[in-house]
Amino acid sequence: MFEKLSYLQLQQYWWFLVGTLAALFVFMTFVQGGQTLLRELGRSETQRDLLVNALGRKWELGFTSLVMFGGALFAAFPLFYSVSFGGAYFVWMAILFCFIIQAVAYEYRKKPDNFLGQRTYEIFLFINGSLGIFLVGAALATLFSGGHFVVNEMHLSRWTNPLYGLEALANPFNIAFGLMLFFLSRLLASLFFINEIDDEAIYARARKSLLRCTLMFLAAFAYVAYAIATMKGYGYDPATGAVFAKEGKYLQNLLAMPAVAGMLLAGVLGLLAGVAMTLWGGSRRGIWPAGIGVVLVVLALFLTLGYNDTAFYPSLSDPQSSLTIQNSSGSRYTLVAMSYVSLMVPFVLGYIAFVWRAMSAKRLTVEEVENDPHHY
Template sequence: MHLHDLWFILIAVLWTGYFFLEGFDFGIGILTRTLARNTTERRVLINTIGPVWDGNEVWLLTAGGATFAAFPDWYATLFSGFYIPLLIILVCLIVRGVAFEYRAKRTEQRWQRNWELAIFWTSLIPAFLWGVAFANIVHGVDIDRSKNYVGTFWDLLNPYALLGGLVTLALFTFHGALFAALKTVGEIRDRARAQARLLGAATAVLALVFLIWTQAHTGDAWSLAALVIAVLALLGALGANELAREGWAFILSGLTVVAAVAMLFLALFPDVMPSTLNPDWSLTVSNAASSAYTLKVMTVVAAVFTPIVLLYQAWTYWVFRKRIGVQHIPTAH
């Protein structure tokens, strides 16, 4: 296996980890307006991700940094062509972090309500735009012979990409509802399972159409296998949710995210950004990669530090593994 192939796999793993973790993270943010009925319940939901949301974003930083170092042409074309949606996502993530930190700094209802609205919108918008971005990457965009994106922002809002955005929005919210059911007690836990039932049904319809469309456009046998796993895992998550097996439901919804993202990267390979103008102008793992020496150094660094990151994140989730409910929120809050 060539090092550029290995780094394509590693970047796919990083994006998969990001969507698995930040997926339920975004879902919780969205559910603060659709599941929680009052400020105390919103505080419960926020507390379920309070110790981990910033750690989840490490995966995004690492994925972006790895793409920059391993595939600089891919990074340059992606971030210049998708500048507006990626800038919107970045602004949302900044405001979202501020909202988590500032919401409880003052006790006025208006202050807290405004920051809660910020959490909702800055969770919903990135959840949608990430789907739009990755759908465009897989489907292909207008790239010329100089590896430059020559389309417009509006070209990115095509039917396939918009459907991809709806899929990630629904899937992340479903993933978040199952996480809420896993991490809470009492009435909010029951309502989380009820919402997960509806969200899962909507996700199944949207995802099936999107994944079949992807498979028909650029899929192969490997991507078809990932599609089947994603569909079966989603159905299994719905079944486990009906049986009130929140742990299994969350694991299976996570497997759905993993398999769906894996399918996109399998359908994309060996391209990293296909050109719709001329297939010969597409960016591939070979013509967009850094030098062999750069990839070799990166491989050594990744082999040393990746296990450390995984260990401290796993430890964080273990420490904060217990369920919480409204009874755990002090009256002052």
């Protein structure tokens, strides 16, 4: 089956899977967004317990999707993994730290006699939801804006900036991208709480939060969308591998791939529809069209980055070192073998959907949390 595909088709297939995992992770960032809303939506300890337990039932799925995203990149595109994760060391270590303290917080927040205290663990959750997600957004933005690395003929790489990834925070585009992801996570969290929790006070505050976060998100999104449409990208000659700069490359990619452009438009409309049906239609299920919309938008952006002979990770130090799906992938044998393993993905997603539905069959109430001896 997969043996019949060309090497390029296998690389495109795996870039599609990587983009799908990235899209699912971005959708799951409603967990991080919710962690930043604990004090805003929960005015009492009981309400905060309710919010944390709603998120606690889902946080592992978000963490798992992030790990799967990194694992798929490592397996299918090992050169990107070594260049970015090894070169932009300080940024990725900061992100890792933010996600470690999230796991610790959910584990120990309500444990009796914990020496740090409940408030400390709630601060950990806030750090993960704010700084952690902002840094993830800034790191993803470098796929458009590029990184300071050089790759030699032996595929050995070195980072050329002593800040090892932190220099990305000096780029306004990267900052705007990080803020966009931060406000998107809060937007999704508001929709999630509205759908998941049976508490009228939290419901009313979540609607107000949704409006504020949507306006902030749209402002950041407009800037990022304009920047991507007008920025310089890098294409390459598939025959020789030579990389060249091209103005408006990403917009040209969308025009050259109408299916991807349609996916992007459908995703934006889905997100806006989810917000609109919640704010003005009175629905409590806006998380689903919004979530599907987010998945479509992120996947479309990844396809725009990697398809149509585009360097998905430009090098600012040496353009010829820029990474493409062709020069950064594993061997054909590796991609074929992993492709058979990837056939299990629909079953895994089906199991996750089944468990999600079982855990969210009815909205969470204060009484249910108080009667649960294992609550977060």
